Amino acid sequence: MPDNEVASALLGVVDTPKLKLSGLVKHVEELAAHDNRFKNSEQMRLWRSPRLRASTNLQAALGKDI
DSSP states (O other), rough: OHHHHHHHHTOOOOOOSOHHHHHHHHHHHHHHTTTTTTTHHHHHHHHHHHHHHHHHHHHHTTTTTO
8 A cells, every 4th residue: 555655654654764775885784794704895895886886876866865
């Protein structure tokens, strides 16, 4: 029932999201910490870079900080 969810959000009865798009890369990095534990700083930079770029581009396309 997406219409009910949208209506609830517009009426202000839904809590604001705890995770914003601006914090998504950091959250994913924390979730992937086990997989990334043996990567050096250069490998982490190469892992993080496309994710930051995608997040930044999506924020710019949407035109707001979400």
